[in-house]
Amino acid sequence: MKRTIGIGVIGMGWMGTVHSRAYRQVSDRFQESGIQPNLVICGDEVEARGREAQERFGFARCTTDWQRVIADPDVEVVNIAAPNSMHLEIAQAAAEAGKHIFCEKPVGRNPQETAEIARVARRANVLTFVGYNYRWAPVVQYARQLILEGKLGRLTHYRGRFFAGYASNPHGVLSWRFQREFAGLGTLGDLMSHVVDMAHMIAGPIKRVVGNCETFIPQRPLATPGTGTHFSVSAGGPMGEVTNEDYVGVLVNFQNGVHGTLEACRVIQGPQCQMAFEVHGTEGAISWDFERMNEIQLYFASDDGARGGYTRTLSGPTHPSHADFNPGPGLGLGYNDLKVIEAHQFLQSVANGKQGEPGFGEALAVADVLAAIEKSWETQRWEPIQSL
Ligand SMILES: NC(=O)c1ccc[n+]([C@@H]2O[C@H](COP(=O)([O-])OP(=O)(O)OC[C@H]3O[C@@H](n4cnc5c(N)ncnc54)[C@H](O)[C@@H]3O)[C@@H](O)[C@H]2O)c1
Numbered sequence: 352m353k354r355t356i357g358i359g360v361i362g363m364g365w366m367g368t369v370h371s372r373a374y375r376q377v378s379d380r381f382q383e384s385g386i387q388p389n390l391v392i393c394g395d396e397v398e399a400r401g402r403e404a405q406e407r408f409g410f411a412r413c414t415t416d417w418q419r420v421i422a423d424p425d426v427e428v429v430n431i432a433a434p435n436s437m438h439l440e441i442a443q444a445a446a447e448a449g450k451h452i453f454c455e456k457p458v459g460r461n462p463q464e465t466a467e468i469a470r471v472a473r474r475a476n477v478l479t480f481v482g483y484n485y486r487w488a489p490v491v492q493y494a495r496q497l498i499l500e501g502k503l504g505r506l507t508h509y510r511g512r513f514f515a516g517y518a519s520n521p522h523g524v525l526s527w528r529f530q531r532e533f534a535g536l537g538t539l540g541d542l543m544s545h546v547v548d549m550a551h552m553i554a555g556p557i558k559r560v561v562g563n564c565e566t567f568i569p570q571r572p573l574a575t576p577g578t579g580t581h582f583s584v585s586a587g588g589p590m591g592e593v594t595n596e597d598y599v600g601v602l603v604n605f606q607n608g609v610h611g612t613l614e615a616c617r618v619i620q621g622p623q624c625q626m627a628f629e630v631h632g633t634e635g636a637i638s639w640d641f642e643r644m645n646e647i648q649l650y651f652a653s654d655d656g657a658r659g660g661y662t663r664t665l666s667g668p669t670h671p672s673h674a675d676f677n678p679g680p681g682l683g684l685g686y687n688d689l690k691v692i693e694a695h696q697f698l699q700s701v702a703n704g705k706q707g708e709p710g711f712g713e714a715l716a717v718a719d720v721l722a723a724i725e726k727s728w729e730t731q732r733w734e735p736i737q738s739l
Contacts (some may be wrong), residue, residue, distance in 0.1 A: 353378075353387040354702045359420035359450075361441055362433030363395040363404040365580050366455050366482070370430050371408040373690040374698075380675045381695045386702055388694070394420040417441060421448050428453060428701055435460045435540065436533040442468045446475035451701050453694075455482040457544040458714040460535020462725070465718035466739035469711040479710040480697035483548040485626050486709065487692040489670035489684065490647035494630070494637045495552060496671075502651065503632030509554040509603075509611035510629045513542040514622035517582055518597065524574035526581040529593040537595025539564070539721055542615035545626055547717045548709060553630050555607045556716065561733045562601035562724045567618050569593050601724055604733075636661070645683030715739065 358374055360367050374388040392412040395401040401413035414420065417437070421429055421444050429445040431438055431454040438459045445452050452472060458481060459465045472479050485491065497503065517523070527533035528541060550557065571593055572585040598616040605611065627640035638648040638661060648661035666673050667680030672692050676684050700707030723734040 353385050355387045355389050356698055356701055357389045357391045357423075357425040357427045358430060359392045359394070359423055359426035359428070360390075360404075360410075360430040360432060361394045361417045361420050362431065362437070363393050363397075363400040364432065367393065367395070367430075367432035368404065368407075369687060369690050370432055370453070370694065371404060371410070372687065373694040374430075375408060376691045377695045377698060380691055381699075384695065384699055384702070386695070386698045388698060389425070391425045392420050392423050418444065421445050421450060426450060428697075431455060434527045434533050435535050436527070439464045439468055443471050446471045446477050449475060449477060451478040452711075453480045453482070453697050454711075454714075456548075456714065456717075457536065457540035457721075458711065458718070460531075460533075461540070462718035462722035462739055464535070465711075465714055469715040472711050478700055478704075478706055479712075480693070480700065480707060481709045481711065481714045482690075482693065483545060483709045483713070484686070484689040484693050485545055485549060485641060486552055487672065487689040487696070488639070488641070488644050489666045489673040490645065490664070491549075491639060492671035494639060494647060497637065497649075498553060498630070498632075502635060503630065503637065504634030506554055506605075506607060506609045506630060506632045508629070508631040509550055509605065509609050511546040511550045511611070511613045512625065512627050513546050513615040514619045514625040514627075515542060515615075515617050516619060516621070516623045518568070518617040519620050520584055521568050522572060522584045522586045523581070524583045524585050525571035525591040525593065526574050526583070528581050529571060529595065530591075531594040534595060536721065536725070537566070537593075538597055538615045538617050539595075539599050539724060542617060542626075543599050543601075543613065543724070544714075544717050544721065546613050546615055547720045548713060549626075549628055550603070550605075550611070550613060551713070551716060552709075553628060554609050554611070555605050557720050557736055558604045558606045559733045559735045560601050560603050560720060560723050561727045561731070562599060562613075563731075564596040564600075564728050565598040566593055566595070567597045599724065601727075644685075645681075
């Protein structure tokens with residue numbers, strides 16, 4: 352028998368659209384789960400966006416008042432895809448109403464808000480999930496398996512990075528992302544949150560950090576409210592101040608003795624969406640880059656010919672979730688497919704009544720690291736990771 356789960360989505364910009372499309376695909380891609388997402392209601396303060404999403408994805412209702420999404424009796428899970436400044440208020444209301452919550456990263460504007468959101472959800476005993484979608488690339492899950500099986504031996508080095516070009520054009524508009532009031536942290540929350548989550552999953556918990564930051568483009572053209580995305584460009588016209596950081600660089604020590612570096616930038620020239628890692632152990636190494644998300648570079652010291660360096664393996668049906676999309680190796684997945692896997696993982700946890708990963712617990716672990724990085728910008732010293 353099918354398990355129907357009523358869904359309300361808040362914020363119908365880029366992510367609200369991606370999530371709605373993903374929910375629609377869950378019952379097709381993961382038929383054996385027996386999960387039937389029911390798109391109940393979507394909310395956006397811009398009426399036209401809500402209406403367009405309703406027509407496009409088949410929501411039964413739409414609203415400009417996000418509280419109506421939470422109050423809707425047919426909604427079992429609330430999907431928060433609004434700007435970071437709305438995460439806390441919406442999550443609080445959803446938890447108090449006993450609704451399960453999917454929240455996009457970075458879960459609030461800053462680590463303190465993440466901690467508060469995690470607290471209210473825990474108190475209300477609702478299930479949670481977070482949009483750290485890069486975890487779900489089949490070859491990344493394969494890398495995780497290899498490391499858990501000890502194929503790399505004892506881990507020694509980790510390098511994580513997210514180099515994005517989305518804001519490299521100085522004419523890119525001053526969307527909410529560049530304003531502390533609406534986004535909170537800049538690249539530290541936006542991109543480094545993904546990097547830290549991946550580092551935790553692949554190499555384990557971080558023990559201490561020291562880092563720095565920079566805002567390379569201090570002013571941007573003002574955006575037209577209710578239109579465009581953070582990829583929009585505008586030349587001429589009035590300018591506004593960028594009030595959070597473009598770049599973050601960090602030295603890290605992990606609890607298990609691994610040494611590493613983490614870097615993220617939103618204004619870099621060249622890379623476009625280079626969310627990547629290299630992990631090394633005493634017996635081998637793995638390298639992955641989202642810009643080539645369907646391949647992974649493997650090196651095992653015991654292999655004949657390993658001296659020749661990394662060998663390339665393509666995503667295939669033996670890797671987790673690949674066969675839910677394509678039957679053969681080399682028939683790759685894309686960004687939106689990772690969101691379908693993520694939506695399925697979340698709904699499966701709701702159907703089973705069991706907290707999945709990554710939930711607010713994992714987001715809080717990331718927030719603890721972000722707080723220590725931010726502190727080290729001021730102290731210019733190594734900062735230990737402390738629980739918020
Ligand atoms: N996991 C990822 O890869 C990824 C990628 C992009 C964004 N995100 C996250 O997703 C969230 C949304 O980002 P986005 O790029 O989709 O932003 P966006 O600006 O494209 O969309 C935000 C939407 O929220 C609406 N909104 C604003 N205030 C509202 C309110 N009070 N009530 C209802 N709707 C309101 C806006 O009108 C807009 O349609 C952010 O938290 C961001 O960090 C995650």
